[in-house]
Amino acid sequence: MSGVQLKNVYKSYSKKQTFGNLNLDLSLNQIINVVGPKKCGKTTLLNLLSGVESNFKGDIIIDEHLIDEHTKSLVSYCPSSLMFDMKSKIKDLLNLYKAIFDFDLDKTMKFFAENSINTNKRLGSLKLKDQYLVQLLLTLGRNAKIYLIDDLFLKLKGQ
Secondary structure, three states: OOEEEEEEEEEEEOOEEEEEEEEEEEEOOOOOOOOOOOOOOHHHHHHHHHOOOOOOEEEEEEOOEEOOHHHHOOEEEEOOOOOOOOOOEHHHHHHHHHHHOOEOHHHHHHHHHHOOOOOOOEHHHOOHHHHHHHHHHHHHHEOOOEEEEOOOHHHHOOO
């Protein structure tokens, strides 16, 4: 099956189990929202799928590949916390993404124009919600098979 599979995934922090024997099959080209109360493992699941978190037991398979360096190229991840230096110019972030990822610069520039974001500005000069929007638009500009977005929607609304 081409998509995402979790087989008997077990993850714990110290002695607290986050997942035990988690099994999941997801097809590509879907929008899936992971919901649940705080501290139930939503972010941990996204970290596992993106390859950010690698200390787990079981198998995670993405597009018929066990999760590894190759699968990181298939997944575009937007964490819930800001990950860029606030002194960075947005145009420099765009160039960075173009240099290291399979990235559609033209599409992403349209996203920025549609949202009235000046790419000559420094990230830290923007309102907080727009900083998160920049991070989201960079994530969506990648040519990935899977897009993982962690809990940004209230931040994008400025809440």
